[in-house]
Amino acid sequence: xxxxxxxxxxxxxxxxxxxxxxxxxxxxxxxxxxxxxxxxxxxxxxxxxxxxxxxxxxxxxxxxxxxxxxxxxxxxxxxxxxxxxxxxxxxxxxxxxxxxxxxxxxxxxxxxxxxxxxxxxxxxxxxxxxxxxxxxxxxxxxxxxxxxxxxxxxxxxxxxxxxxxxxxxxxxxxxxxxxxxxxxxxxxxxxxxxxxxxxxxxxxxxxxxxxxxxxxxxxxxxxxxxxxxxxxxxxxxxxxxxxxxxxxxxxxxxxxxxxxxxxxxxxxxxxxxxxxxxxxxxxxxxxxxxxxxxxxxxxxxxxxxxxxxxxxxxxxxxxxxxxxxxxxxxxxxxxxxxxxxxxxxxxxxxxxxxxxxxxxxxxxxxxxxxxxxxxxxxxxxxxxxxxx
Amino acid sequence: xxxxxxxxxxxxxxxxxxxxxxxxxxxxxxxxxxxxxxxxxxxxxxxxxxxxxxxxxxxxxxxxxxxxxxxxxxxxxxxxxxxxxxxxxxxxxxxxxxxxxxxxxxxxxxxxxxxxxxxxxxxxxxxxxxxxxxxxxxxxxxxxxxxxxxxxxxxxxxxxxxxxxxxxxxxxxxxxxxxxxxxxxxxxxxxxxxxxxxxxxxxxxxxxxxxxxxxxxxxxxxxxxxxxxxxxxxxxxxxxxxxxxxxxxxxxxxxxxxxxxxxxxxxxxxxxxxxxxxxxxxxxxxxxxxxxx
Numbered sequence: 001x002x003x004x005x006x007x008x009x010x011x012x013x014x015x016x017x018x019x020x021x022x023x024x025x026x027x028x029x030x031x032x033x034x035x036x037x038x039x040x041x042x043x044x045x046x047x048x049x050x051x052x053x054x055x056x057x058x059x060x061x062x063x064x065x066x067x068x069x070x071x072x073x074x075x076x077x078x079x080x081x082x083x084x085x086x087x088x089x090x091x092x093x094x095x096x097x098x099x100x101x102x103x104x105x106x107x108x109x110x111x112x113x114x115x116x117x118x119x120x121x122x123x124x125x126x127x128x129x130x131x132x133x134x135x136x137x138x139x140x141x142x143x144x145x146x147x148x149x150x151x152x153x154x155x156x157x158x159x160x161x162x163x164x165x166x167x168x169x170x171x172x173x174x175x176x177x178x179x180x181x182x183x184x185x186x187x188x189x190x191x192x193x194x195x196x197x198x199x200x201x202x203x204x205x206x207x208x209x210x211x212x213x214x215x216x217x218x219x220x221x222x223x224x225x226x227x228x229x230x231x232x233x234x235x236x237x238x239x240x241x242x243x244x245x246x247x248x249x250x251x252x253x254x255x256x257x258x259x260x261x262x263x264x265x266x267x268x269x270x271x272x273x274x275x276x277x278x279x280x281x282x283x284x285x286x287x288x289x290x291x292x293x294x295x296x297x298x299x300x301x302x303x304x305x306x307x308x309x310x311x312x313x314x315x316x317x318x319x320x321x322x323x324x325x326x327x328x329x330x331x332x333x334x335x336x337x338x339x340x341x342x343x344x345x346x347x348x349x350x351x352x353x354x355x356x357x358x359x360x361x362x363x364x365x366x367x368x369x370x371x372x373x374x375x376x377x378x379x380x381x382x383x384x385x386x387x388x
Numbered sequence: 389x390x391x392x393x394x395x396x397x398x399x400x401x402x403x404x405x406x407x408x409x410x411x412x413x414x415x416x417x418x419x420x421x422x423x424x425x426x427x428x429x430x431x432x433x434x435x436x437x438x439x440x441x442x443x444x445x446x447x448x449x450x451x452x453x454x455x456x457x458x459x460x461x462x463x464x465x466x467x468x469x470x471x472x473x474x475x476x477x478x479x480x481x482x483x484x485x486x487x488x489x490x491x492x493x494x495x496x497x498x499x500x501x502x503x504x505x506x507x508x509x510x511x512x513x514x515x516x517x518x519x520x521x522x523x524x525x526x527x528x529x530x531x532x533x534x535x536x537x538x539x540x541x542x543x544x545x546x547x548x549x550x551x552x553x554x555x556x557x558x559x560x561x562x563x564x565x566x567x568x569x570x571x572x573x574x575x576x577x578x579x580x581x582x583x584x585x586x587x588x589x590x591x592x593x594x595x596x597x598x599x600x601x602x603x604x605x606x607x608x609x610x611x612x613x614x615x616x617x618x619x620x621x622x623x624x625x626x627x628x629x630x631x632x633x634x635x636x637x638x639x640x641x642x643x644x645x646x647x648x649x650x651x652x653x654x655x656x657x658x659x660x661x662x663x664x665x666x667x668x669x670x671x672x673x674x675x676x677x678x679x680x681x
Contacts, residue, residue, distance in 0.1 A: 118492060118496075118572060118573075120572050120573070120602045120603070120639065121602070121603045121607075123496075123499055123573065125496075191493065194491055194492070194493050196492065221491050221492050221493070223465060223489045223490060223491045223492070223638065224491035224492075224493060224494075226466055227466070227491075253636050255630075255633050255635065257628070257630065265546075266546055267544060267545050267546025267547065267636075268544060268570070268599075268635055268636020268637050268640060269542070269543065269544020269545065269546060269547035269570070269597070269599050269625045269636075269637070269640075270544065270546035270547050270550060270625075270667070271635070271636065272599060272600070272625040272626040272628075272629055272635050272636075272640070273547060273550075273623070273625040273626075273666075273667035274667070275626075275628045275629070276625060276626070276627040276628050276649075276666065276667070277666045277667055277668060278628075279627065279628045280665065280666050285628055288629070288633075288635055288636075290636045321546045321549045321550055321553075322529075323527070323528065323529030323532075323546075323549055352550070352553060353529060353532065353549065353553070354529065354531065375668050376550075376666075376667055376668045377666060377668035377669075
């Protein structure tokens with residue numbers, strides 16, 4: 001789960017990690033007062049107005065503005081709050097800015113890059129740092145690969161100390177007081193809050209030689225939300241695709257894509273493989289949809305509803321491997337769902353597994369307009385033919 | 389022969405009284421698995437399944453009565469890591485964890501304990517394993533398997549079933565099919581399982597099924613090139629998956645270039661491994677490969 005910058009900074013502050021401070025605003029009527037509070041509370045004439053959306057690259061899209069005085073801050077806040085922000089990561093439609101974070105301005109001496117995440121290939125957490133802060137890390141990796149330093153942590157005591165020493169050395173921070181504690185606190189914050197990513201870009205050295213997290217991007221392991229009550233409350237549903245959100249409320253795993261051949265499959269791997277074969281047969285998949293293990297009438301009906309909310313969909317391929325669920329039951333479920341929903345797009349059904357022959361007979365003999373197929377390839381060809 | 393699991397392997401079920409655990413224990417018994425007892429903390433003294441298997445509060449208690457070779461875990465995700473740790477502590481040689489949704493931080497703890505032990509862990513978030521016509525530990529539908537010389541190794545559940553089905557339909561059979569799961573941290577890697585297949589005289593060829601995310605397929609490909617003597621047919625799911633979107637499995641997300649299906653397919657081919665172009669051609673590709681020999 002992604003959270004906003006101001007929420008990430010809130011968590012970091014609880015671990016005594018110095019952050020660039022500010023207040024969040026969601027109503028235009030609160031803007032003037034909040035700017036004054038930031039100026040007074042943090043003794044900072046200049047302020048920074050930052051759009052709070054989950055996508056990165058906010059500055060490039062005009063979602064982050066440095067303002068040298070109150071009037072400029074009001075103007076920037078008025079224009080950013082409510083704007084449709086398009087960044088390299090939002091897609092072409094952009095995202096509406098529902099909240100802005102108004103912060104103190106910091107006198108920066110140097111900008112660094114810092115990230116902490118889990119490295120699957122090494123089965124260990126890893127610090128990733130660079131002296132080239134402030135820019136996109138992928139850009140740094142491309143332009144200055146030698147300037148990215150990684151330090152792996154495979155244990156909590158000595159390995160953590162060693163890793164921190166390594167990044168302090170490579171970031172040339174040995175003269176900064178409390179640098180070690182700074183990174184140790186970040187690690188505790190990352191670990192205890194079940195973060196899957198904690199990125200600070202830029203991490204700055206101020207003119208007073210202090211380390212401050214100017215920005216913060218934190219992702220949380222969704223599987224651990226049951227024990228992260230406070231972070232769970234940070235969930236911002238407006239950031240999610242409404243269809244994907246609705247699907248997850250149905251217990252379905254759906255991701256919208258750009259094609260016109262819809263698909264409904266049990267199992268994530270088989271669902272991806274079905275998308276791939278649609279493409280291989282000359283079509284474009286409209287979605288990823290995993291209906292999970294129990295393919296009953298309700299899940300199939302909900303699956304149809306979700307797929308058909310996308311107006312591009314011209315045909316639907318159902319691919320179910322019936323293991324524990326019997327195929328004849330799935331076939332009856334498909335027929336019932338199509339009848340109840342009055343479907344008017346072409347449907348191809350491929351069922352394999354327990355009672356697959358009986359299922360095909362049920363499908364072929366029904367008075368519903370659908371086609372059955374024996375192999376996935378045959379099903380994909382039929383579904384693609386329906387749209388061309 | 390086969391790998392890891394045999395007809396006589398004695399099995400304990402952790403989480404036997406839950407609805408999933410109960411249902412699949414009966415399915416496993418029907419398949420012929422040698423299941424002796426179960427564990428559910430707080431329910432010791434009860435009996436479960438139609439065979440009235442004894443339920444114990446802990447593995448330690450169960451092992452006072454039975455000799456246990458293997459444990460299968462159907463425990464809710466928030467308790468599953470501790471269940472695995474208990475099995476490791478009791479020195480169970482083969483542990484299979486079906487539970488889906490275990491936090492990564494919990495699996496880090498498990499991995500450290502596992503590496504310091506001699507236990508083998510399959511999963512979590514996997515369909516488990518099945519040795520055709522002998523025994524199954526997991527949720528793979530047994531009826532699709534016939535005994536034969538092909539080993540199956542996969543990150544995905546239903547793709548494992550699909551591969552088994554195609555291999556059986558072209559006239560071969562299965563030695564053992566192992567679903568290792570698609571989470572960021574899993575107990576056994578592809579290479580770990582390939583080593584077992586290499587040493588199993590009954591397995592003559594292997595189907596290797598991967599997907600987007602992580603680098604395990606690339607590492608396996610390089611390992612196969614230098615160490616594996618048997619023919620391999622591979623398939624990688626997710627060629628049409630967009631970057632940065634998680635496709636179901638917690639680990640199925642592309643964050644680096646080497647994690648795309650395209651990159652993995654390229655590496656596999658460079659290592660001389662047959663790649664099935666589509667999911668429909670896994671069986672045929674194997675037939676062609678074995679026919680050539």
